[in-house]
Amino acid sequence: MSKNDSISMSVIRRLPRYYRFLTELDEQGVDRISSNKLAEIMNVTASQVRQDLNCFGGFGQQGYGYSVGQLKDEIKGILGLNNGYKAILIGVGNFGSALANHLSFEKLGFELVACFDNDKRKVGQTVGEMVIRHDDELEDYCSGNQVDTAILCIPKENVEAILDKLYSLGIRSFWNFSHYDISTRYSDTVVENVHLSDRLMTLCYRMNHN
Missing domain, CATH: 1.10.10.10 (Winged helix-like DNA-binding domain superfamily/Winged helix DNA-binding domain)
Structure with missing residues (x-):
C-alpha cells in the first residue's frame, strides 16, 4: 500500500x-x-x-x-489538475448541455473532447464548440481517440447498456449523475457519484432542524 x-x-x-x-x-x-x-x-x-x-x-x-x-x-x-484527462459526455439533455456549455473543465483537470446522445434530433447540433454525435459512434470514436473518463447525464434505466459498451472500450473512470450504482457492476472502476436530490434533501433537513 x-x-x-x-x-x-x-x-x-x-x-x-x-x-x-x-x-x-x-x-x-x-x-x-x-x-x-x-x-x-x-x-x-x-x-x-x-x-x-x-x-x-x-x-x-x-x-x-x-x-x-x-x-x-x-x-x-496532488489533485492532478495539470494532467488534462480527456472526457466524453453521454446525454446532452438540459443538464448535460449546461455542463458542456458552462463548466470550466480545463481548470478542473479535464478536457471535454466529445458529446454523445441517442436522440437523432440532437445529432449534428452543437453544444459548446462540439458537434453532438450519436451513441452509435462511441466505439469508432473511442477506438481512434484517447478517452480517460465518461460523464453520464442519462436516466438510470438507460445506463446499463451504455456502461457495458464504455467498459468494453476500456473506460474505467466515471462522473456519474445517473443514480445507477456503477461500482456494483464493475468493481474496478473509479466513480464519483453526484446525487443532487440527496443534497437538496440534506438542505431541507438542516432547514427543518435549524
Whole structure:
C-alpha cells in the first residue's frame, strides 16, 4: 500500500476546497497565510489543517505559515489538475448541455473532447464548440481517440447498456449523475457519484432542524 492509499477520503474531499480558497487568496495578492487563518476560512480547526497537509508533506514553515502560491500549486499537483484527462459526455439533455456549455473543465483537470446522445434530433447540433454525435459512434470514436473518463447525464434505466459498451472500450473512470450504482457492476472502476436530490434533501433537513 502506498502512502496515498492510506489517506482518508475525508481529507481528499477537502483538497478541492483548499485549492479553491487558496486560488482566491492568490488572486487577491495574499502571499502567505497561517494555519489558524486558513482554518478559519475552511471552517475547520488549525490542527485539522496541519494534519491534512502533513498527509502530503506539510509545506508550512515554523513562524511563517504557508506560502499561498506554493501551497496552491502543490495541491494542484496532488489533485492532478495539470494532467488534462480527456472526457466524453453521454446525454446532452438540459443538464448535460449546461455542463458542456458552462463548466470550466480545463481548470478542473479535464478536457471535454466529445458529446454523445441517442436522440437523432440532437445529432449534428452543437453544444459548446462540439458537434453532438450519436451513441452509435462511441466505439469508432473511442477506438481512434484517447478517452480517460465518461460523464453520464442519462436516466438510470438507460445506463446499463451504455456502461457495458464504455467498459468494453476500456473506460474505467466515471462522473456519474445517473443514480445507477456503477461500482456494483464493475468493481474496478473509479466513480464519483453526484446525487443532487440527496443534497437538496440534506438542505431541507438542516432547514427543518435549524
